[in-house]
Amino acid sequence: MSDSQPADPQTEHHARLIYERLLQYYGLPEWRDPLPAMDELVSTILSQNTNDTNRDLAFNRLRAAFSTWEAVRDAPAEAVMDAIRPAGLANQKGPRIQQVLRQITNERGSLDLDFLKGWDAEEARAWLLQFNGVGPKTAAIVLQFALGIPAFPVDTHVHRVSGRLGLRPAEMNAEQAHPHLAALFDPQTYGPAHLNLIRLGREICHARKPNCRACPLNDLCPSAQVGSD
Template identity: 55%
Template sequence: MNDFERRKAKYQPVAQILRDVYGELTWHPGQSAMDELVSCILSQNTNDTNRDKAFAALKARYPDWQAVVDAPTDDLIETIRSAGLANQKAPRIQRALERIYRERGEYNIDFLNELPLDEARDWLISIDGVGPKTAAIVLCFAFNRPAFPVDTHVHRVGKRIGFLPENISAEKAHPFMEAIVPPEDHYAFHIYLIRHGRDTCRARNPMCARCPLKNYCDDYQSTINP
């Protein structure tokens, strides 16, 4: 068994344990793809609470995306200030919306669901301020496409368990996780790893003694139970 096969072999037992802990998860349509995209831009370098507060403020202040584009940038900055880095995010959102309208003639990116996955991902990443994580979130959450988002929790937990090599960047981890996790499980397993990262495998003071994954965790086996 080579190194990648060893990492991939962890998936089924780990997924089953997390499924037992957190319950079955099934994708359901949520936000529109446009909402997901803007929400993701707001989420960069902040937490979910601040993102949600800023997104709610944006939706309450502006009746549609054209109004966001037409708004003075300073006004948009104040509206989304709770998300942090508003001076960067406001013009980034406006430029993204302008690009979408210029290319599509409407504020709608549902056409991405009809494209091959790699083409859809490349189109999203070509938007200024959209990286692999944002693209994967839009594709996975809005369309249930087999894209695997890697955020800080997934990156940390993935490395500790041993799905990911220790020195891999979050950006390069996306295709790695997509190769390990079956396409139909991308949404659920992404959520499982986030929940596990928040509840147990925390960045500081991880609760290894109570972790249900310790028998499969490279970090636990090598540092705590060598």
């Protein structure tokens, strides 16, 4: 990413050791069934502040109610909000999704994001970030997992775990962590690194009580003594 600083060699080496250890422990992870980029964009907006189960339920209800994204775009707002209610914050997410669909139509003439595959990564990221409701994480997920453009998404788990592992400064927020972590990892490893850090955060490195003794990284983690029992 153009706004990232050169990676510190020692921290970059630390990141590589963490990546390799998690790969050995968890194996090579696979993204859930790949979606077209437009589907991934809507799905990721729905995922904000909810879990995967509720996201998928809302997404499937939306697709069952409307046969095309054009139909979602042009539908009454209440109908869209009702369809996505399981994801929570439907009164915010529904209008945001419809507004994004309208803006893309106005700019491109159709609801298809495959044109971004031919763009520079930073240009594609900036284009996605122009839309209200599309932040750095949402843009990075669409780029990395739907368009094949290297990007390192930072969700709550990745942000927490990367801080405990010493991969980022403690005061660095999630938005700042996107270019920072992207500079630490090899772009070819972005997907597996992201997914395995999430799994570690969900299963072991919990927010309130991390299970440090069970962690495969406890010898690499400067926070391992804190919160262990």
